[in-house]
Structures are given as structure tokens and as C-alpha cells.
Amino acid sequence: MEALCRPDKTHWCDGSEAEKDLLTREAVSTGEITILDQKKLPGCVYHRSDPQDVARTEDLTFICTRSKEDAGPTNHWMSPADAYGKLGEIFKDSMKGRTMYVVPFVMGPIGSPHAKIGVQITDSIYVVLNNRIMTRMGKAALESLGSSGEFTRCLHGKADLNPKRRFICHFPEDNTIWSVGSNYGGNALLGKKCLALRIGSYLGKKEGWLAEHMLILGIEDPAGKFHYVAAAFPSQCGKTNLAMLVPPAAFRGYKVWTVGDDIAWLRVGKDGTLRAVNPEAGFFGVAPGTNKTSNPNALATIQKNTIFTNVLLKPDKTVWWEGLEAPPAEGGINWRGEAWTPASKEKGAHPNSRFTAPAGQCPSISPHWEDPEGVPISAIIFGGRRASLAPLVYETLSWAHGTYVGATIASETTSAATGKTGVVRRDPMAMLPFCGYHMGDYFAHWLEMGDKIQRPPKIFHVDWFRTDEEGNYLWPGFGENLRVLLWMIGRVEGTAKARKTAIGYVPETGSLDLSGFSLRPGALETLFKVDRGAWLKEIESQNEFFDKIGDRLPQAMKREQSKLKERLERDGA
Numbered sequence: 001m002e003a004l005c006r007p008d009k010t011h012w013c014d015g016s017e018a019e020k021d022l023l024t025r026e027a028v029s030t031g032e033i034t035i036l037d038q039k040k041l042p043g044c045v046y047h048r049s050d051p052q053d054v055a056r057t058e059d060l061t062f063i064c065t066r067s068k069e070d071a072g073p074t075n076h077w078m079s080p081a082d083a084y085g086k087l088g089e090i091f092k093d094s095m096k097g098r099t100m101y102v103v104p105f106v107m108g109p110i111g112s113p114h115a116k117i118g119v120q121i122t123d124s125i126y127v128v129l130n131n132r133i134m135t136r137m138g139k140a141a142l143e144s145l146g147s148s149g150e151f152t153r154c155l156h157g158k159a160d161l162n163p164k165r166r167f168i169c170h171f172p173e174d175n176t177i178w179s180v181g182s183n184y185g186g187n188a189l190l191g192k193k194c195l196a197l198r199i200g201s202y203l204g205k206k207e208g209w210l211a212e213h214m215l216i217l218g219i220e221d222p223a224g225k226f227h228y229v230a231a232a233f234p235s236q237c238g239k240t241n242l243a244m245l246v247p248p249a250a251f252r253g254y255k256v257w258t259v260g261d262d263i264a265w266l267r268v269g270k271d272g273t274l275r276a277v278n279p280e281a282g283f284f285g286v287a288p289g290t291n292k293t294s295n296p297n298a299l300a301t302i303q304k305n306t307i308f309t310n311v312l313l314k315p316d317k318t319v320w321w322e323g324l325e326a327p328p329a330e331g332g333i334n335w336r337g338e339a340w341t342p343a344s345k346e347k348g349a350h351p352n353s354r355f356t357a358p359a360g361q362c363p364s365i366s367p368h369w370e371d372p373e374g375v376p377i378s379a380i381i382f383g384g385r386r387a388s389l390a391p392l393v394y395e396t397l398s399w400a401h402g403t404y405v406g407a408t409i410a411s412e413t414t415s416a417a418t419g420k421t422g423v424v425r426r427d428p429m430a431m432l433p434f435c436g437y438h439m440g441d442y443f444a445h446w447l448e449m450g451d452k453i454q455r456p457p458k459i460f461h462v463d464w465f466r467t468d469e470e471g472n473y474l475w476p477g478f479g480e481n482l483r484v485l486l487w488m489i490g491r492v493e494g495t496a497k498a499r500k501t502a503i504g505y506v507p508e509t510g511s512l513d514l515s516g517f518s519l520r521p522g523a524l525e526t527l528f529k530v531d532r533g534a535w536l537k538e539i540e541s542q543n544e545f546f547d548k549i550g551d552r553l554p555q556a557m558k559r560e561q562s563k564l565k566e567r568l569e570r571d572g573a
């Protein structure tokens, strides 16, 4: 890689505090980062990206398998030869005048049977400092690797940050990732979406486990009994908020513990349960909207040792974003690096601005978040984001039915995003942008996993985003979601009553604990109604997506769909 990129020097990262200080000083000297007020925000720094480099770029993200068919119809594909050739040209001499950093890292608790090792080469100090938080990085990772050759080879370079020369390429068959031309988030922190999900999902299929876009949380009841839940939601649906939920006043005896907010690696444990670990060591959370009501635990987490990216920099060297608190009267410098006041048209913080913070600093972090064997999962949740159709919550009938429900989850576009409202986008298991191989084979792998788990979790579907005709949310969300989680736990323990419908089990009237709480008149009925006509139309719409998957779609998916249709036609709701 040195011969290709021709850096002036190479630095092997050991992960020490001294190294962090050295790299921070270096990045401050070049303007790459700014030190924030160390009394108010100790250990915190600020970074602004190139304004054209502020989010993952799915159209520039490729799965480079030898056969195009193996990447499947939902991924962009490039042949490995073309990808190595094209990116090789961009990497050539790209680190002249720069330092090449070699970052060994572990995803998952060190020594855990779930853990995987990667080595990321990068010319970005910002990336090194982020990886230092998001992964277990440095000497410990190198020791963990020992003399084994088993690690994911990750090459990253900023090059000239030109979006026309930006490519994020995954070579699952070579256990390799090459990413060039971006210095932001999921494009550049290669342990995260690239390794932990795209390469991870491929390795999971090969080795018999699952890499999923899921948060993991624990619920402790007043008697000290624990249940763990893993939940998949499409991006930007509040996963971090749910993972750090604060119980409402009526449920103060309960505690919610955070294990992870974005990614879960799931394996069958020695005890026959499905065990989950969070492969990450930090949170790369979206800043706008994070405040002391929406997520007090996140706010407490980011008071120290945090990197803030693309938020507003205030003159007192603290930070602000839309939805944190009232706009600062004194203004500041916005995410584009321009002077900003509350009267400015441009936002102060970019909508995808982020904080990178160590998970261990979270007040709700689970005492078991680094258990090498992982935590036992009682329930899996698939979440859609749609204004109508699915009840607030329902329980699926079996693992195969749950897999079908996960495979068909969807979000609806809002007018702000596309100009069109209500366009349904399928996002199977919330993995559409993150599955490293053919989606049909991925569904088949889910079904196979079901046969291997002796004590499988129950699978549920939720939609927190149901609205009335005026577009008002029917369910308040946030901490109140605990009521729904507790109904699920009740189902797992056999104590919560349910009504069997064509689509699955919905809460029996009175079985969802609504104490100290009121909804709009009629909201509860709407939230639990199963509209037969709408479901029959939904089946038709699912077929468009299934047709796209083609002949690798497992028969069991179509079978589950036919069974649903039969139940709807036979029983109605």
C-alpha cells in the first residue's frame, strides 16, 4: 500500500493517550480540528467536513464480487478487476506529502468469539481519531491478531475529496474494503457500515451468524429480571433514542440498559439462545434533534471526549445544533464554515451532523455490553415508518413469518425528502444499503438461522410513526415506547394477552399498560385496527419488490405471503 500511495511517512497506531495528544496537536496545526472549551467540554474537539462530503453516498458504494449475480439486484456492482484498477489509479501517489496511518482494530469485545479484526490504512487523522472511539484500536488489536492473517484489509484515502473520484468498494471474496475520496462517516470509518455490516453480513452467511442493522437494549424489571431486545429500523428512525430510552414516570421501577445503538452481531449461544454483541465501541449519533428531553442519556454521554462534526461552532468554543435548545443569540460559524445568526437561512448544523462518543460514557450503558458471549435476545423487532397500515405493534406467528415481515418492512417518503408523500420504499431488515451479498440469499440465511436456534426469540413488528388524517402522530414515541416493549416481554413470558388476527397477534384491549397516560380519542382503535383491504393492497405492492429479488427469493417468502393472503381472505381482520 505504501508503494501504491507513496506517503511521506507511515505511522503505526498504538491507541495510546500520548498518540491521541500527538495526532490532535497535528490536526489542530492544519486546521483539520478545533479544540473546544476544555472546561465546559473536556476532551472534546470539533471538525467540519468538506461541504460536498457530509453523508454516506449509496450511489458510489459497490459490492465487487466476481459474479455480478452474487451482489444481487439491490446492490451496485463493479467487477473486482475494474474496481482495483479504477481505485488503484486514484490511490496512486495520493498520499504524497501526507502520513499513512495504520490502524489495527477489533470489532466486538476483545477476545470474544464474535470479534473480528480489521486493519485500516488511512491518510486522515480525523478518521484515526474517530476509529479510536468507534473501535477497540491499536496495540490490543495487534496483539489480538497475533501472527494470524485473518483480518479485513481496509484501505482508505481522502485523495482530493472530489465526489467524481469517490468510490466505496467492498470485496467480500477478498475480505477487503477500498474507499477513496470521502472523509465522512460511513464512507470513511470502515469498521462501521463497511466491515460490521457489508463484509460482516457476507462473513455471517459463510460462517453461520448474522450481522444486522439493529440496536440492542436490555430491560430490567423492578425485581431485577433482565430481557434483551434487538431492533432494526431504517436509518434516521430514532434508533439511538430507543437504545437509550428513559422510562416514563409510571415505570420508574424499570431500567433500560443500552448495549448498542446501530449494529448487532448475532450468533447461536452455547445455551441455544440467540446471543448479540455490539461490534462498536462508540456512538456515531446524529446531532440535530438530540436534546435533554428526546435523549438525556445521549446528551450526558457527549459532555466529554467527543468529536463533533458539522454542527454549529459558537464563539465560546462550545457547540449547538437545531433542536438542542434555543438558538444562540450570539450566532457562530455554521457547518459550511460561514458566519451564522439565528436569522440566517442556512441551518447552523448540517441535518446529518454527528457526535462521536465512547459508549462507556453513556449513563445507561449496560453492565453486560462487553460480555464476550453476548447478551441473550428475547425479542427481535422490525420497525417500519409508515403513516398507516401496520398496527403499533404485532407479534409474528413463527420465525419464518417473522423473516417475511422483516423482509417486507418499508418507509414512506415525506414531502420534504422527495416532493412526493407516501411513496413506499422497501428496506428489508433495514439492511437495503448494508447487505454485502444477494438479498435473496440473505433471506435464505435468515430462514436457515431459524432452524439452528434452539430457543429462538419472538419476532415483532412496530410502527411508531402512524398518523391521523391531519398528519398528527397517533403515538408519542420516545420513553412511552417502553409500554410496547413491556407488552413484548409479557408475550415472551406468557403473561400478556393478545388477539390473533390475520397478520399476527395484536395486544388484547387492556393488555398494553397505559397507566398515567392518555392518547387522542380514537387513537388506540386506529393503532390496532387491521384493515383487510389495505393489507391485500400491501401484498400486491410487496410483489413488485419480490419480483426485483428474482429467482433467488426463497420459496418460503412467497409461501408466508400466500398464507397471509389466505388468512386475510378467510378471516378478515
Ligand code: O2Y
Binding pocket: 054, 055, 056, 184, 185, 186, 187, 234, 235, 236, 262, 284, 285, 352
Ligand atoms: O452519513 C453517514 O455517513 C452516517 S450514516 C449512519 C451513522 C450512524 C448510524 N447509522 C447510520 C445509517 O445511515 O444507518
Ligand code: MN
Binding pocket: 213, 235, 262
Ligand atoms: Mn445505522
